[in-house]
Amino acid sequence: MESLQKRVELILSSETSTEEKLQKVCQLLHDEVPHYNWVGFYFKNGDKEELKLGPYVGAPTDHIIIPYGKGICGQVAVSNETFVVPDVQQESNYLACSLETKAEIVVPIFKNGENIGQIDIDSHVIDPFTEKDEELLNFICSKVSEII
Ligand code: SME
Secondary structure, three states, rough: OOHHHHHHHHHHHOOOOOHHHHHHHHHHHHHOOOOOOOOEEEEEEEOOEEEEEEEEOOOOOOEEEOOOOOOOHHHHHHOOEEEEEHHHHHHOOOOOOOOOOEEEEEEEEEEEEEEEEEEEEEEEOOOOOOOOHHHHHHHHHHHHHHOO
């Protein structure tokens, strides 16, 4: 079995639209990593200080638009740093997507030094994310940056 990294690279180099590539990356991560229960991309919405939901796999969310600073995603848009939340109940600035969600990780995507979006993962398990997740997601964000 090829590594997840290799499979992501294959998807991103395939002959299809950016939208479809990102959708397939979400599906792959959702299907292959048991503690990834919602996987999606948010991107800066034009010139506005807000994020807009892109491709995702998992329960539908009300959070299509997220103002900068709001929730975990909005905080990452401002801080430019990965945010790991082991237990979402401990966070006051958090936007609930599903009651099943226990933990979340958000990793920023940079293009030419600018924070242009992020990958957001929700888990139904408390405290599931390790350095391995950060490594994998950093890799994916840098590869996604190349095709955006
Ligand atoms: N929980 C996120 C909102 C996005 S949903 O998880 C899909 C947040 O607090 O920013």
